[in-house]
Amino acid sequence: MADIRDITDYLAKDDWSRRRFLQATGLVAATITAGPILEACGGSTGNGTSTTTAVGTIPKPRAGAKIQLLQWNSFVPAADAEIKRQAAEFSTANNVTVTIQTVSGDQLQPKTASAVEAGSGPDIIQMQYGWPHLYDTACLDLTEFVNILKAQLGTVNAVNDAFCKVGGKYLATPYCQVPNAWSFRTDYWGQAGLTDFFTTWDELASAGKALKSKSLPPIAVSLGHAYGDAITMWYPVLWDFGGREVSSDGKKVTINSKETLAAVNWAIDTFKNQYISQNTLSWLDPDNNQAYHSGLITATLNGASIYIKEVYTTATGHKYAAVTNNAGMPKGPKGLESLNLIFNHAVMKWTQEADTAKAFIAYLMQPDNYTKWLNASVGYNAGPFQKLTNADIFNTDPKLKPFVGVVATGKWPGWPAQPSKATSQSQVQFVIVDMFAKACTSGDAKGAIADAEQKLKRIYETPV
Amino acid sequence: MAATRAVIGRRKGVGKARHEIGDTLLGRTFRVYIPVLLFIFITLFPFYWMAITSIKSDSELLDHNRNPLFVIQPTLDHYVLLLTKTAFLRWSLNTAIVAVVSTAISLFCSILAGYSLARLRYKGATAIGWGVFITYLVPPTLLFLPLAFVVAQLHLFNNYLSLILTYPTFLIPFCTWLLMGYFKGIPRELEEAALVDGASRLQAMTKIVLPLALPGILSAGMFAFTLSWNEFLYSLIFMSDQAMKTIPVGVTSELIRGDEFFWGQLMAAALLGSIPVALLYSFFVDYFVAGMTAGAVKG
Amino acid sequence: MGAAVRGLEARGLMGPRVRILDREAPLGYLLLVPLLLLLGLFLAYPFLFGIWLSVTNAQIGDNGHFVGAANYQYERSDTVFIQSFANTITYTAVTTVFKLGLGLLMALLLNQVFPAQRFVRAALLLPWIIPSVLSTLAWRWMFDPTFSVVNWVALHYLHLPSVNWLGTTSTALVSLMIVNTWRGIPFYGISFLAGLQTIPTELYEAARVDGATRFQQFRQITLPMLRPILVVVLLLSTILTFGDFTLPYVLTNCAPYNSTCVLSTWAFQIGVNGGYIGIGAAISLVLFPLLSIIVAGVLIGLRSRD
Incomplete structure (x- = not known):
């Protein structure tokens, strides 16, 4: 059994450039001061000071307990390896058994949904985006627990907070973000006569134009049903031009506006003139990575994975390592917003070991451990609490800075309405992405907006 | 048990060779061999593609300049x-x-x-x-x-x-x-x-x-x-x-x-x-x- | 066949020795018990529950309450639902025609004598025996807009323009059908081959003596003799294609913009990912009455000829 447990660790050992990896993670050591949570998590340091604060204490794990955590398999295998290492460490220290189960990103939701329907399954589930709202009946109220974490780790990122809080209660603990920023080829950029990376959507279009006029590879972003890359692109486009899918109380569909029209027209214009690639209507999250690594696109919006693979792994032979850089989100006439992939941890109602589960989450969130994990994921993840945002990796590699930057401007699908079942429904139906995709291919902005409006009205105004 | 044998015998009897009288090799080539080869090609091409993909190195997989049907350095x-x-x-x-x-x-x-x-x-x-x-x-x-x-x-x-x-x-x-x-x-x-x-x-x-x-x-x-x-x-x-x-x-x-x-x-x-x-x-x-x-x- | 006659026969068989298991009815029911237990627990219950869900406003984790036909009403005005419905019909109809035609052709060929026959038969079955989630992924890779080997061959060997297979509304649905047909032909082919082998060679010999052409032989002998298996395979395949989920989900997942949604993927998107399981159940059950009538009709027709 043991050899099966750690099968996923292989890339951490083989595929990853050991030198760069050590460089990234080795710096952790001295900088971290053991937080007060350490004690609550099984005294692995022997620091026995009791820290009963006004908001209560973190529950103690029950010896002999067995818990399971279900999560996606991170793009960065070393990050998963680190979680599993911490789980083993926690298990040994507290005489419990923590099992980490991983599935691929799009398998996580059917597994979660069936666990909720069955009222049985993993004790802790990693919740993507608005799932705490979707599965509110199945998540334990963690308000007290989150308040303890807040007292120790500082304020919570607004997006994590919005997703975790359902009706004023925390149904999940803030866990992390996968920031999405732009990765681009500096060599092509120069060849096209461009100096700075675009900072507005209009500059994106003119950069695309310059690339096209020199017959260089295009800027390319998914216009398909990619649960990450497509929505992290097209929601911000809508918002930055001032478009909103629904009013802030979540009751009135507001998509049909001149702001939306401006955003859609910008998209049509850019697409029709081939300032962005027209090949992307079927793209899933891996497609832009592949295209980039094979030198077929100049820039794309993505998690740090492209950069990580070019610079930190040997798999691509560091082909474009020297000519890859990253940049933040551009702004539009009405603002600068961004959207990132969000994960939070819910403790499920059916668990018999809620205390152990909470203790384990607290253990993962302990600054020492959390930072190790952040460093192991080389910039792919970002922390949700104030005190967890500053991992060394972002300082040792300044090119990763843009991924920190986009966290601050982050919003959630449905914004400015609070996350809800309806915003989730609109998101999984890809209403906004499809609006842009339809407009780009048909050239009919008004038709695409009307179609989106009709769908959104069904979701927000006249649900069954 | 005779009936048993009869049943089995009947099964073996059917589906025997169906060469027809006057069937030339050329006729069979066009009527049978070429269509069979076509079927094999359509059916098995994806398998060929899987096989060739599975022995390409990662960098070769993403190399769009080379002929993807062949592998240069199999691994x-x-x-x-x-x-x-x-x-x-x-x-x-x-x-x-x-x-x-x-x-x-x-x-x-x-x-x-x-x-x-x-x-x-x-x-x-x-x-x-x-x-x-x-x-x-x-x-x-x-x-x-x-x-x-x-x-x-x-x-x-x-x-x-x-x-x-x-x-x-x-x-x-x-x-x-x-x-x-x-x-x-x-x-x-x-x-x-x-x-x-x-x-x-x-x-x-x-x-x-x-x-x-x-x-x-x-x-x-x-x-x-x-x-x-x-x-x-x-x-x-x-x-x-x-x-x-x-x-x-x-x-x-x-x-x-x-x-x-x-x-x-x-x-x-x-x-x-x-x-x-x-x-x-x-x-x-x-x-x-x-x-x-x-x-x-x-x- | 009169039930009375059957009853008499059955009683005649019982004779003087009345062992319970030698009586047809008790034994008959008894032998059904394992099947009924398994299907009852793992099929009938979820199915009945599914029907119940379709008339409630249930969401994942919340059983909801009875809303009558509201879910069905709601979906009637849903443009994506209508599109999915149409796609499902097109997808099933087109692939069935091709699978039927090509499967028949394959069976006729496989029924000929040629070298390495057993190997060829087994090889042609491969698309059907490979896990479809993996073969569909391979097709996704073959249709990839950037790395498509199909396009590469078309461009370099045949000098045809590249096609963005999965990226335009018309070609994406065609791509789904191509993969489904590729995967489905072998089952048709092998079933028809089985049917062909039961046709006594004497029939063909007699026809040839009468001067019938190959086509006449096919029309007059092969097709009529294949009819029973043809109907059953067609029925089975149609039902399974109507409900096909893995292939459309892995290949396109409804993109581009829901144009390749079929009922199963749309139900999954709304019911599982979106959490509105009541509506999802309604979507996936919408074809059930229609299909039931068709299947019942065909089966009755088939039995009455028996």
């Missing part, structure tokens, strides 16, 4: 990684256990039910026969949610039994239907003779009818084995531990990571995962065809 890395660094062998074992046992259970149920529905006369037999077939109309896409509830109530999550007991729901209908047809094709006199000689119904069934129905049972078994070997959705939902997954689920959940497809290993897994079933068919394909025969025609 077995993907196979080595798949076999040594993922639990592929364990997943294969799981798949085999689940497929074998669920096939056995399906055959057991289908043989009994097929015999009952085809050879015994009682009220409601016909209706039940239809009912069994109509269960195929039940759409599986959403039913895995209520089914998950049943599996949870029985505490079968992450247990072989969760798959072993649920796979028969989509295996039994076809197997039963196939075997019903097969049982009908076996002359009643054989069984009745045994009954007159003092055998019980069950003895007549196990000693006379079942041996004669062996090709049909084999066909049904291969059909069931194939479907359970390939099943995806139930396996994804009911199995959680890395060590309990079946091939389709283990491979996709391990080799599609965040925003990366590990194409080389995925394709290697697709090929390796098909080999056991492919071997089964290469040995038994003629029996499979023969077994389908009676069932299908009498169905």
Whole structure:
């Protein structure tokens, strides 16, 4: 059994450039001061000071307990390896058994949904985006627990907070973000006569134009049903031009506006003139990575994975390592917003070991451990609490800075309405992405907006 | 027993060589060989593509300048990684256990039910026969949610039994239907003779009818084995531990990571995962065809 | 066949020895028990529950309450639902025609004598025996807009323009059908081959003596003799294609903009990912009554000829 447990660790050992990896993670050591949570998590340091604060204490794990955590398999295998290492460490220290189960990103939701329907399954589930709202009946109220974490780790990122809080209660603990920023080829950029990376959507279009006029590879972003890359692109486009899918109380569909029209027209214009690639209507999250690594696109919006693979792994032979850089989100006439992939941890109602589960989450969130994990994921993840945002990796590699930057401007699908079942429904139906995709291919902005409006009205105004 | 031989003899007699008088080699080339080759090409090209993908290095995979149909520097890395660094062998074992046992259970149920529905006369037999077939109309896409509830109530999550007991729901209908047809094709006199000689119904069934129905049972078994070997959705939902997954689920959940497809290993897994079933068919394909025969025609 | 006659026969068989298991009815029901137990627990219950869900406003984790036909009403005005419905019909109809035609052709060919026959038969079955989630992934890779080997061959060997297979509304649905047909032909082919082998060669010999052409032989002998298996395979395949989920989900997942949604993937998107399981159940059950009637009709027709 043991050899099966750690099968996923292989890339951490083989595929990853050991030198760069050590460089990234080795710096952790001295900088971290053991937080007060350490004690609550099984005294692995022997620091026995009791820290009963006004908001209560973190529950103690029950010896002999067995818990399971279900999560996606991170793009960065070393990050998963680190979680599993911490789980083993926690298990040994507290005489419990923590099992980490991983599935691929799009398998996580059917597994979660069936666990909720069955009222049985993993004790802790990693919740993507608005799932705490979707599965509110199945998540334990963690308000007290989150308040303890807040007292120790500082304020919570607004997006994590919005997703975790359902009706004023925390149904999940803030866990992390996968920031999405732009990765681009500096060599092509120069060849096209461009100096700075675009900072507005209009500059994106003119950069695309310059690339096209020199017959260089295009800027390319998914216009398909990619649960990450497509929505992290097209929601911000809508918002930055001032478009909103629904009013802030979540009751009135507001998509049909001149702001939306401006955003859609910008998209049509850019697409029709081939300032962005027209090949992307079927793209899933891996497609832009592949295209980039094979030198077929100049820039794309993505998690740090492209950069990580070019610079930190040997798999691509560091082909474009020297000519890859990253940049933040551009702004539009009405603002600068961004959207990132969000994960939070819910403790499920059916668990018999809620205390152990909470203790384990607290253990993962302990600054020492959390930072190790952040460093192991080389910039792919970002922390949700104030005190967890500053991992060394972002300082040792300044090119990763843009991924920190986009966290601050982050919003959630449905914004400015609070996350809800309806915003989730609109998101999984890809209403906004499809609006842009339809407009780009048909050239009919008004038709695409009307179609989106009709769908959104069904979701927000006249649900069954 | 003479009748037995007659039945078998008849089966062997059909499907013999069909060379026609006046058939020239040129005629056969255009009428048979070229179309067969075309079929082979269309059918097997994706497999060629999987094979060639599985032996390309990662950098060659993403190199769009070279001819993708050939490999410059073949490598077995993907196979080595798949076999040594993922639990592929364990997943294969799981798949085999689940497929074998669920096939056995399906055959057991289908043989009994097929015999009952085809050879015994009682009220409601016909209706039940239809009912069994109509269960195929039940759409599986959403039913895995209520089914998950049943599996949870029985505490079968992450247990072989969760798959072993649920796979028969989509295996039994076809197997039963196939075997019903097969049982009908076996002359009643054989069984009745045994009954007159003092055998019980069950003895007549196990000693006379079942041996004669062996090709049909084999066909049904291969059909069931194939479907359970390939099943995806139930396996994804009911199995959680890395060590309990079946091939389709283990491979996709391990080799599609965040925003990366590990194409080389995925394709290697697709090929390796098909080999056991492919071997089964290469040995038994003629029996499979023969077994389908009676069932299908009498169905 | 009169029930009375059957009853008499059955009683005649019982004779003086009245062993319960030798009586047809008790034994008959008894032999059905394992099947009924399994199907009852793992199929009938979830199915009935599914029907119940479709008339409630249930969401994942919340059983909801009875709303009558509201879900069905709601979906009637859903443009994506209508599109999915149409796609499902097109997808099933087109692939069935091709699978039927090509499967028949394959069976006729395989029924000929040629070298390495067993190997060829087994090889042609491969698309059917490979796990479809993995073969569909391979097709996704073959249709990839950037790395498509199909396009590469078309461009470099045949000098045809590249096609963005999965990226335009018309070609994406065609791509789904191509993969489904590729995967489905072998089952048709092998089933038909089985049917062909039961046709006595004497029939053909007699026809040839009468001077019938190959086509006449096919029309007058092969097709009529294949009819029973043809109908059953067609029925089975149609039902399974209507409900096909893995292939459309892995290949396109409804993109581009829901143009390749079929009922199963749309139900999954709304019911599982969106959590509105009541509506999802309604979507996936919408074809059930229609299919039931067709299947019942065909089966009755088939039995009455028996």
